[in-house]
Amino acid sequence: MRFDEFQEFRQRRLDASSSLLDAAETNVYRALAPLRPEPPADTTKVHRCDLARAWLRRFELPEDRSGDAMVCRGVRHGLGVVFHWLRTVQARLWLPSDVYPVYFELARAAGLAPASYPTLPAPALPRSPADDRPEYLLLANPSKPLGRYLSDAECDAVVSWLRESPHRRLLIDSVYDLGAPFAAGTRRLLDTGRTVLLHSVTKGWLWPRTFGVVLLGPAQAELAGLADAFRADPPSPEQLRLADRLLTEHSDVPRQVVGELAARGERLFERLPDEVLAAIPAASRTCPGNYFFPVGIPAETLQREYGVLAMPVSVFGESSWPGSVVTSLGDAFGPTPAVSR
Structure with missing residues (x-):
């Protein structure tokens, strides 16, 4: 149904x-x-680079990574940009089968044919052998409807999956993580240097499709084209002003x-x-x-x-x-x- x-x-x-x-x-x-906070009435100009640094500060991430923090209009928008880029590099994509049907809608709209893995009653990572293609695994942390964060053992399994091939990367949807800093498991996976993190003000501030950040992995030259795609499709000035107000006055x-x-x-x-x-x-x-x-x-x-x-x-x-x-x-x-x- x-x-x-x-x-x-x-x-x-x-x-x-x-x-x-x-x-x-x-x-x-x-x-x-x-x-839900009210939107601002002023028309002050807000710069994306300032918002990226403010977001990094809030989640206790190094501000010198602002060049990796791509400002977008939320996780759904961010995934749409990422998925279109994955098609250009002919990547293989794994999506959770029982989390969010929109994942598949976005992937197919981008011309991808995603494979899937289950998360209920617990995540079961794909076992297919790696090849020479770029391979991306999307997971949510915390995940719904599982309703919890990844366990230490599950993070171990994800790290092992990454280590099986230098071509493997993670996409983490952290929209349901309302704390700061991010959960320990998310931070551990970020530390692999092979993770793209997606976050937004959708759940924490109750403003969907407004503002988000896609944090690219550091020093990954192959992501340069993805960064260009985000810079070419920014939020509106009104969305940037709202995001600035949420992160500062409504923290x-x-x-x-x-x-x-x-x-x-x-x-x-x-x-x-x-x-x-x-x-x-x-x-x-x-x-x-x-x-x-x-x-x-x-x-x-x-x-x-x-x-x-x-x-x-x-x-x-x-x-x-x-x-x-x-x-x-x-x-x-x-x-x-x-x-x-």
């Missing part, structure tokens, strides 16, 4: 049953709307978002039957800023036996895992919990 199909199904089920607990809301911008908003999501998560857990709560991995329940929680019970069973409306994994992409996903974004888990519909 695709996302749009599930949304129609969800509304029908909620309309038909006032006792069903809606644990399938996905719109974080609506749920956390009071926390505390991601912490507020994490706090609100933690509170919502606790309200969700209080409403779930014990058997359902026990089927959610502890790492997902305790991951800061998480609002997607994988449950080792099929969505049909959750609805029929427990009165909980959950998302089937197919909403996120292809998966053979039989579980489902619940979220903490519904009205019932807000600051003033609403009566269950």
Whole structure:
């Protein structure tokens, strides 16, 4: 069941049953709307290089890497630019099959034929042997709907995958990492020098498709063409002004978002039957800023036996895992919990 199909199904089920607990809301911008900063009213000119340095400072990365920090309009825009460049260098691309269907839409729009690997119930890296082609593996850290960061052992496996070929590189989507600095696993993978990191203000500041940074690997001459592509397709002056305001005047908003999501998560857990709560991995329940929680019970069973409306994994992409996903974004888990519909 695709996302749009599930949304129609969800509304029908909620309309038909006032006792069903809606644990399938996905719109974080609506749920956390009071926390979203207002755009600036001034028309001050903001330079990309200054924003790149401000972003590096916030995440405790060396400012002398500003030449590697490509300013863009968010992770989706950044991936579109990267994927078009990967086609020009005839790269092989691996995408997670059960994280975000838009990954595949962007890749195919760029003329790529991506391969895939699963992340549920845990990431299983591809085992295909390397060849002489450039090979890129996209992973999200933290990942949704897995709802957690990569473990130390999983980072070990990623590093081993890189070491199998000098032609291998990583693409890390860190949009769900709301802390500063980035998670230890992400920093470790950055230290390999073979990672391209993508981040934006989408989740931490609740401003999608506005501003992001794609941090290229240091001293990688083969990425010069990719850097040129980003410089030729910058954000608008209005987006740059908004990004400057978010990073300076509203630097505390991601912490507020994490706090609100933690509170919502606790309200969700209080409403779930014990058997359902026990089927959610502890790492997902305790991951800061998480609002997607994988449950080792099929969505049909959750609805029929427990009165909980959950998302089937197919909403996120292809998966053979039989579980489902619940979220903490519904009205019932807000600051003033609403009566269950």
